[in-house]
Amino acid sequence: MTEFTVPKVFAPLWKEKARYRGTFGGRGSGKSHNFATMMVIRASKQKGFRAICVREVQRSLKESALRLIADTIERLRLGSEFDVQSTQIKTPGNGLITFSGMQDHTAESIKSLENINVAWAEESSNLSSRSLELLRPTIRAPGSEIWFSWNPRNASDAVDQFLRGEVVPENAVVVKANYNDNQFFPSELEEERLFDEKHNVERYAHIWLGEYEPRIIGAIFDRTTIHTNRRSDPPKMTRIVVAIDPAISEGGDEHGIIVCGIGEDQRGYVLDDVSRHGSPKQWAEQAIAVYDHWEADAIVIEVNQGGDMVKHTLESVRPGCRILEVRATRGKHVRAEPISALYQLDRISHCGTFTKLENQLCQMTAAGYQGDDNSPDRVDALVWGFTELFPKMNRQKPRVDHRDQTVGSWMA
Ligand SMILES: Nc1ncnc2c1ncn2[C@@H]1O[C@H](COP(=O)(O)OP(=O)(O)O)[C@@H](O)[C@H]1O
Ligand SMILES: [Mg+2]
Secondary structure (H helix, E strand, O other): OOOOOOOHHHHHHHHOOOOEEEEEOOOOOOHHHHHHHHHHHHHHHOOOOEEEEEEOOOOOHHHOOHHHHHHHHHHOOOOOOOEEOOOOEEEOOOEEEEEEEHHHOOOOHHHHHOOOOEEEEOOHHHOOHHHHHHHHHHOOOOOOEEEEEEOOOOOOOHHHHHHHOOOOOOOEEEEEOOHHHOOOOOHHHHHHHHHHHHHOHHHHHHHHHOOOOOOOOOEOOOHHHHHHOOEOOOOOEEEEEEEEEOOOOOOOOOEEEEEEEEEOOOOEEEEEEOOEOOOHHHHHHHHHHHHHHOOOOEEEEEOOOOHHHHHHHHHHHOOOOOEEEEOOOOOHHHHHHHHHHHHHOOOEEEEOOOHHHHHHHOOEEOOEEOOOOOOOHHHHHHHHHHHHHOHHHOOOOOOEEOOOOOEOOOOO
């Protein structure tokens, strides 16, 4: 093993005995590297060490800490002791490190974790209170520990309440770390940081200094509701649409392209966000690609500006695709309000994390959009999609169905 340095800020996590270890703070502070190093060192010393790295939602192993731990093993030159496989890492003395999403676990399946020595919850601001409540009694082997690393978002998030709330467990060590505590802070990230300091003033303290997300006064969507309803997989869907808010002017705005649907449980699901910049042909191809992938039953498209052109663009990529044209007669935030009501009623789940879309949602207020990107194109597309799927919430105008040439019904 080679020598390694632990940034001073993390020293308490290495020294003190604790059942819970937590490290929170802004981007690039070395939180993930520190726990990865701790885990590899433990595994090399304690034969048969068993650990699990969990996230609330893990759609693929790429999202997991597997790569980081594998790189850490290399960095410490311990490659000969470990066996890094595609889905797990074998550790000395027949031990094992595995990776999974909490949402893929049931009360039953989680029992398989009872002999785990360490559970590390990465990005644990996403951790739901259900997952936290499931994890705590499950990790019960003698001397077992649970680790948390996160960039705080809301004081009401489960991990913040647990480790930074009014009553903190006695056997917990928690440290705050920021980029300036990390002597390995890379210059690429420093450039990002300087950019945000100048151009992303609103969210800078959250992203880089580990402060809670700024709350927009009067916002009609909130992160807590989005997070508590998040799912990793949708149920069986009864309808899926691809909703598009095309940007008409070249170059500037993004084309909002959102895939959403209604499940057999009558709830709404955001399935994908493939919004992008580009030419009309590019957004149309992107939309058709997800239309095919999700076997959607229609494309919902706003035609206020350049209606025929928009329809024509889609039809040139896929003749005969089912297009539902909608026309905006009221302001963005007025259209968004019924959809925000659906969120408040816990009737919408995001399947995965759609950071850009969620940032836009949380900057929608009753008085308009407060974000500093020009226009909330992703939200617009989403609103069109759910307006189509939940017609009773908000049917203003008949929409034109271009496949069967019928006119949608009026709804009060
Ligand atoms: N122990 C370390 N050795 C080498 N580089 C490190 C170490 N800790 C952090 N870094 C560097 O700092 C960057 C940020 O660390 P990371 O653990 O990803 O931060 P965070 O999880 O807090 O966002 C990494 O991409 C890496 O370049
Ligand atoms: Mg990290």
